[in-house]
Amino acid sequence: MATSTPPVSDRHRLNLGPIATPDRLLLGPGPSNAHPTVLQALSRTPIGHLDPLYVALMSEVQELLRYVWQTDNRLTLPMSGTGSAAMEATLANMVEPGDTVLVAVKGYFGLRLQDMAGRYRADVRTIEKPWGEAFSLEEIEAGLKEHRPKILAMVHAETSTGVRQPMEGIGDLCRQYDCLLLLDTVTSLGAVPLFLDDWKVDLAYSCSQKGLSCPPGLGPFTMGPRAEEKLAARSGKVPNWYLDVSLLNQYWGSDRVYHHTAPVNMNFGMREALRLIAEEGLDNVWERHRRNAERLWSGLEALGLQCHVPAELRLPTLTTVRIPEGVDGKAFTLHLLNKHGIEVGGGLGALAGKVWRIGLMGYNSREENVDLLLNLLEQELPAFRSAAPAVAAAAA
Template identity: 50%
Template sequence: MKNAQKLLVPVLETLGVRGYVAPARWAARAAEEVATVDNTHRAPGGVIDVPSRLLMGPGPANAHPRILAAQCLPLLGHMHPPFLKIMDDLSEGLRYTFQTKSKYTLMVSGTGHAGMEAAIANLVEPGDKVVVGNAGIWGERVGVLARRYQADVVEIKVPAGQTFSYEALKQTLTEHKPAVLFLCQGESSTGTHQSLAGLGELCRQTGTLLLVDTVCSLGGVPLFADQWGVDCIYSGSQKCLSGPPGASPFFMSERAMEKLQRRKTPPATYNLDMNLIGDYWGWFGKRSYHHTAPVSTFYAMREALALVAEEGLEAMWARHQELHHRLWDGLRGLGLKPFVEKDEDRLITVNTIKVPEGVDWAALVKNAMDTYSLEIAGGLGPTAGKIWRVGIMGFNAKPQNVDLVLDAFKDGLKRQGKL
């Protein structure tokens, strides 16, 4: 205790307090706080070591070198004018990528799940009826999330590998007249591509907002937010846009914003309240602090969207389509078959392949990683153990990458005596 008092005296003297004698309880507290650093669980030193791998699963995909380089730029303050200009560039780039004239575009600070929750939290009030198209794990999760926000969820399902027909959706909307209809354009757990044709007009007839998940489809397949009458979209940064995980492209139509503005109760989340986040992004004519944006990630996504604009959406969509065909020409030559039976339902960015009877799918995946440093994924949710998933997305959508995937499948099947 005497030692603790000796520690306190010099500090107090620097503040002009001399001859001070600390109360016993203060000296005891100081003695407790004088401790030895425990180095047992200290983080390892040295330079981080990250292996080089070709990520040809359902995401993340490898990032373009220009996107990686952008993350090395000096940090700016999240309210500095040069950084606000980068946010403006992001909004404009998203308008092109979503094909919308709406000013309500931004990057949610967080992964696609954050975008998903932002959409539900802002569009849905307690008691609102929400029709959720469950064609795989992402529809399932939206249903769970909507219930947590006290929505009256009507869940419609199709078997894994199938999509919803226009007629079935029309019947459901006519019957329930929900506040929101959710569909996943690219269901990565099953490899299906949901058509959105005519659904925007159908939703307007029933006073319904059309919410679409484009996490693994944005940039890889056609999307026309305005022409198709979509009201809200969230996506991911790490798939066809070739960025790092951590940002979710987000869009709202005027109809969606009107629903948000006339809510009887505020969104049950402060972190993802688009009234507040939109204010930070300048949606309402001013800029107010809401949170510290992931500065380096936004640098990366600014470059990602610039690359989309430089290539052009039509060329980008065509590139993904061409390499999808290249992959399947090779897979069929190995005797492999698609999980999704109908060509029009097949997602070109996340390709799902049936595991033949008697083949150890996990052994093939392991051999691809061990031999080629190549990621090929297995199934997820309803397709676990039944399929392989191969991503053809963004920077990774190149002939040489597809050819390496085919080499890995050929080698893996040969090792199991199937070729």
């Protein structure tokens, strides 16, 4: 007996034109603007994720990731997901229930590491610093001595505060106390000096949309020999199938066994982003970021604006600027966005409403961007002080 098909409902149907987005200059905490060459690569016709040409490209991406991280780690690959997926992959693969994980918290993303580790049933312990400071070797050693963790997790470039954690000697301490060193390099990879092997870092992760000048969507991940040993010695399966590196390694390793449908075009973009860094040279890339950051810092000081972090600990990629007394910080950033198409970030967590976060990352780390922002601060910020509340209210 024939069955009738119900009529198609138009309840959720939208009549839309082609997508149209404004041009923005992204000078916030990320994403940053992608390099035009990377955008061209993203628009190429897709090919199969097991195509021999794509398989060759995978190897190029892996080798160039080793270059920007300065590591020989065999297991180095871009996770199919944003930086938070790569962040979770480090913990999903390493943590077994009951493992003691010590998280060095000095900002918002240290707190995220703490949260993620707990979800994998780790025994999570913390040491903490005020938001805007870094840990000393003595403080790290005291934490390792007290808690005896299997993993020390910390953030190299804390995006919420603009602090660069000095790393010299921390890896040696982790070897001394027999624990793995896990490092967040989300706001440093491709822009700030990183020496994973020399620093004895066992696991690291990053993202595609900051120093690498690529859109969000991939999460670079790397695992050293000591971490591989812990993974191989697990008593059970990794509790996250999609992020299980023992499975992913069969796809990204020599066997190329299908695991999931890789985001082919995102890896086109990643390949071009890494190629451009190699073409410029890491030393030159790092120096460019340092030079432009110092130009920004000098300009801010000349305008009477104060950076939140001491100069010796500042990130060249992300500067936290204290919002002046009497200024509605959010109203001013909305003004920059709506009138000039420039994005500047606000504070997170303990720094919410207290700082602006200015990013100079990857393709956006250029003198003309620094000068443009400084000129706007000089010319238009005075109208947003408490003496001119009507202007600030109109912008909001």
